[in-house]
Amino acid sequence: MRPSIKRKLIRVEVRSLRIHPTAQRQVVPSKLKRLIAELDLDAIGVLQAVECSIDGVHGIWIIDGQHRVMALMENGLGEWTVDVCIHTDVQSPARASEVFLKLNDRVAVCPYDKFDNRVKAMDPVALGVLRVAKDNGLTVERFVTDGHMCCVSALQSLYSVDSGVSLNLALGAIILAWGRVATSLEGKLIQGVGLLYKTYNGSIDTPGMVKKLARYPGGASALIGDAKGRMRRTRQSTLPRCIAKVILESYNIGRRSGKLDPL
Numbered sequence: 001m002r003p004s005i006k007r008k009l010i011r012v013e014v015r016s017l018r019i020h021p022t023a024q025r026q027v028v029p030s031k032l033k034r035l036i037a038e039l040d041l042d043a044i045g046v047l048q049a050v051e052c053s054i055d056g057v058h059g060i061w062i063i064d065g066q067h068r069v070m071a072l073m074e075n076g077l078g079e080w081t082v083d084v085c086i087h088t089d090v091q092s093p094a095r096a097s098e099v100f101l102k103l104n105d106r107v108a109v110c111p112y113d114k115f116d117n118r119v120k121a122m123d124p125v126a127l128g129v130l131r132v133a134k135d136n137g138l139t140v141e142r143f144v145t146d147g148h149m150c151c152v153s154a155l156q157s158l159y160s161v162d163s164g165v166s167l168n169l170a171l172g173a174i175i176l177a178w179g180r181v182a183t184s185l186e187g188k189l190i191q192g193v194g195l196l197y198k199t200y201n202g203s204i205d206t207p208g209m210v211k212k213l214a215r216y217p218g219g220a221s222a223l224i225g226d227a228k229g230r231m232r233r234t235r236q237s238t239l240p241r242c243i244a245k246v247i248l249e250s251y252n253i254g255r256r257s258g259k260l261d262p263l
Helices: 029-037 066-074 093-106 111-120 124-135 152-162 165-178 187-200 206-214 219-234 239-252
Strands: 007-013 017-019 046-054 057-064 081-087
Touching (some): 017 066, 029 066, 046 093, 057 066, 057 081, 057 093, 093 111, 111 124, 124 165, 152 165, 152 187, 165 206, 165 219, 187 239, 206 239, 219 239
Parallel strands (some): 017 057
Antiparallel strands (some): 007 081, 046 057
16 A cells, blocks of 8 residues: 655745744744855755644745745745645644654754744643643743743653652752752752652652752852862763762761661
């Protein structure tokens, strides 16, 4: 049996194309500026798109290639014809985001853009990360600022360990110790604290650890700096693991009972 054809190649004028409102990443100004200045018509390649109606507007919606389309338009080449691969099996925004992710496994894409599309594609890990963040009074954004995390790779990795249990505990402890300030929302720090909760599974005295974290000289930034120093000296460990070891040593100091075994 012949496989069903799910793509077709067409050639159309650039000005007839639209940018998909959810599947495409945000425009990178530096990339667009470079393309406008150095536009090579022989290197446009094949654009990827879907043909459907979005908000009542039917058209061909670009899901990979928006910077090239915008560069052509900025250079007054709206009538230029380009090759476009139409993914005929794609109708929903979630499916368009899935295709974007598959296409961009081959090229460098900002982790946040991939995460954003995983959310739109209803990926359970990405949605779980958002849920845990919201439960802790946080959001996930493109840039880290007070109350906002951007370490999407670290968050997804830690969430995947135990469906968000360690991530939730780690964020809760960090917030109690230092609040929701940007310096305490670094991905490696969150992973380090999460590693402790995962490793010692229910044995950690959270109030005791929060107290030690809150009193750590120099706060979260200094703790990360001390862990980096340890990592450089040992040359045998990852930064999250070194952060976990630094916290563990501080946690055990002065405890008469309930000390945790070394990592």
